Amino acid sequence: MKNKVILIVAVLFALSVALGTATAVQATEIYPQGTIPSGTVVDDDVVLQGENVVMDGTVNGMLIATGNTVTINGSVNGDVLAMGSQVVIGPGAAITGNLFTAGQVITVNGQVDGSLAGGSMALNLSDSAVIARNVYYGGYAFSAAGGAQVGRDIWTASY
Numbered sequence: 358m359k360n361k362v363i364l365i366v367a368v369l370f371a372l373s374v375a376l377g378t379a380t381a382v383q384a385t386e387i388y389p390q391g392t393i394p395s396g397t398v399v400d401d402d403v404v405l406q407g408e409n410v411v412m413d414g415t416v417n418g419m420l421i422a423t424g425n426t427v428t429i430n431g432s433v434n435g436d437v438l439a440m441g442s443q444v445v446i447g448p449g450a451a452i453t454g455n456l457f458t459a460g461q462v463i464t465v466n467g468q469v470d471g472s473l474a475g476g477s478m479a480l481n482l483s484d485s486a487v488i489a490r491n492v493y494y495g496g497y498a499f500s501a502a503g504g505a506q507v508g509r510d511i512w513t514a515s516y
């Protein structure tokens with residue numbers, strides 16, 4: 358009986374020490390100012406929001422970006438969800454996951470290692486755009502410049 362009491366007290370003490378020193382878990386970085394400058398590295402999922410959202414740094418996780426204009430010039434090691442009137446994936450942008458996007462006009466100049474799924478009035482793949490897998494698009498107008506590369510299939514429902 359004495360051993361049981363000592364064991365229970367020891368377990369309760371260990372739990373109180375372990376739980377008492379635990380820190381809060383932060384699952385996402387939120388940037389309400391809408392900017393991640395060049396040279397900044399974020400090792401977490403990120404939410405960027407603002408009127409004019411610009412991501413020039415590196416995100417090691419998922420990026421969710423919403424604004425009137427959303428411009429991604431940096432690197433995202435994960436998926437991207439970008440929504441805005443104008444969504445621009447710059448020529449230096451590199452996305453290792455998939456790009457999910459919605460807006461009035463979507464322009465892709467950079468590299469997406471996964472697939473692109475989008476809906477808009479217009480989706481433009483410039484001559485420097487590289488989509489390693491598939492393009493799934495629904496909207497009014499789809500255009501791909503002569504040098505644009507799509508690794509697999511283009512599935513589009515457009516006028």
